[in-house]
Amino acid sequence: MENQDVVITGMGFVLPGAVGNDEVWRKLEAGVSQLSRLPDGIVGGQGETGQCRAGGRVWEFDHREHIPDLPDTFAKRYSREILMALSAVEQAWSDAGLRDYQSELCPERTGVIGSSSRGPVEWWSQTSSGSAVDAACPPVEIDHAVFASLAGSPATLSAIRLGARGTVTTLSNACVGGHQAIGFASQLLETGNADVMVLVGHETPFVPEMLQIYSSPTAGVLSRSDGDPATTIKPYDRNRDGFALGEGAVAMVLETREHASRRKREPYARVCSTVSLNEAGHATRMDLSGRFTADMILRATDAAGFAPGDIDYICGHGTATRYNDLAESRAMRLVYGDRVDRWPPLGSIKPVFGHLLGASGLLNCAATVQMMCHQRLAPTINCVDVDPECDHDHVQDGARSTRVERAMSLSFAIGSQSSAVTLEAA
Known part of the structure; x- marks a missing residue:
């Protein structure tokens, strides 16, 4: 059997200052930085000399706008990272037109692949310290934290919501994990082993330990700028001195072109x-x-x-x-x-x-x-x-x-x- 074309049919975003396709594109096109000054609780006290004080935080986010059917009893057991990931997946699923087509899907040929460099470090940090890092991070009930403590929960919980019974896994391979998720999913689709694959990248790295790691002399990759957060990251510029971290979730739906055509769905692009x-x-x-x-x-x-x-x-x-x-x-x-x-x-x-x-x-x-x-x-x-x-x-x-x-x-x-x-x- 010839390899099948793989196409992108849906996307979803929960990012700093931008949620959803339209808002993300507006920020990108206008070139408006969403970085802001980090609170002392994240930087650590008054902040060490030379430590990056800028970051892309998701300050205002309500998962109920995207997954209103999620019971509050469940939401209290999920970390902020999980809720952002589930929301991005729901956006991508609907954007691909699969919400109305779900009964026609073959569950065994539908899968989910996650990507996260560090997993739920925000949850582990606030649990070990006994308090939330800041107001943006509400505590998760420790008695029900089995989901919040696992790096793979965004993928597995997304699969449960979507009824996906095919390949479900999470990659943890630093900054190349998202690309590798696309590659893994594409192989399954090209070879006829899946019809639809949902990808979700998620990260919540704003804890003191992460900033210390990336600010260390060994890593030395975070900017030391203490000026306007919006101008912290200067790619290809003579005066560049590193990046600032960001958080959020990005989801994408991949499927075979044949499958998309069968349901009369025009794709965004081909992988x-x-x-x-x-x-x-x-x-x-x-x-x-x-x-x-x-x-x-x-x-x-x-x-x-x-x-x-x-x-x-x-x-x-x-x-x-x-x-x-x-x-x-x-x-x-x-x-x-x-x-x-x-x-x-x-x-x-x-x-x-x-x-x-x-x-x-x-x-x-x-x-x-x-x-x-x-x-x-x-x-x-x-x-x-x-x-x-x-x-x-x-x-x-x-x-x-x-x-x-x-x-x-x-x-x-x-x-x-x-x-x-x-x-x-x-």
Whole structure:
């Protein structure tokens, strides 16, 4: 049997300052950062010198607007992370038109794959300390915390709500987990082992321990800026000094094109290829020559049946760390040559919502799909003084209307991991 086309038919979001497709796109297109100043309870006392004080928090969120049928007795047993994930999944499921089609689905051919870098650290932190980190984190009843304490609960509880009896699992592989979830789901769909797969990335990293870990000299990836939170993350800029964390949930529905056609559903985009590799090099730093990333880009385009020049836009990992941005730019030069005017734009959306870790790959892909749908590139905000070693098009001058038919998303992670996903407008 020939491999089947895999398409994206639904998306859902619970992000800092933006819930749902339309609101997320408005923030991305306008380039409005949703980062804010973190309270002392999260940073730790008055905050240590040099510790990042900015982050993308979901301050106002009511799960009842998205899953009103969830009994309060259940909701009290679920963490904020679970409720955000269930809400994003419900949005994506409805966006795909599957709520009205659910009785026609084969439960055994419907699955859910989650992605989270750290799992429920917010719950574990407030449980070990005996109090909530701040007002945004209501306590979960300890007697019923078996769900709140498990990293896989968002996927399994989503499966129960959707009646999905196929493959249900959760990946915990840092920042490449979202891409790998797309790859895993695509393999099941392409080979005829599933009809519909729901993906959900979720992260709630705002606890003192996480900020200490990422601010440590060994990691050194969080920005030390103490100025306006909105300008903290500066991808590809000469003055970049790291990222700020973000929280929330991103969901996506994948299905075979045949299945979508059968129910007369027009897809957003096609997943053309996924590549996930390990550099087997430095545990915390990318290959700075760019050769490994360049090879991955070429593998991804080859697997998709594209030439590198067919790519209209690359949604970079763009963390605003010294090495990540430099390695991405060097890889671009190896793939496309010295004529930077012939390179596709390389952008980053992290300054808008922060770095969502295990959900970041899914967010990158979902944002890229939105750009395809609108035929408009979201800007890379805060890229004001472009680093001479990253001196190419980052869409730094505001949103741009242009042809976006084929695109790529890049992700990199601690542990020498790299991944790429190629997409094509449907």
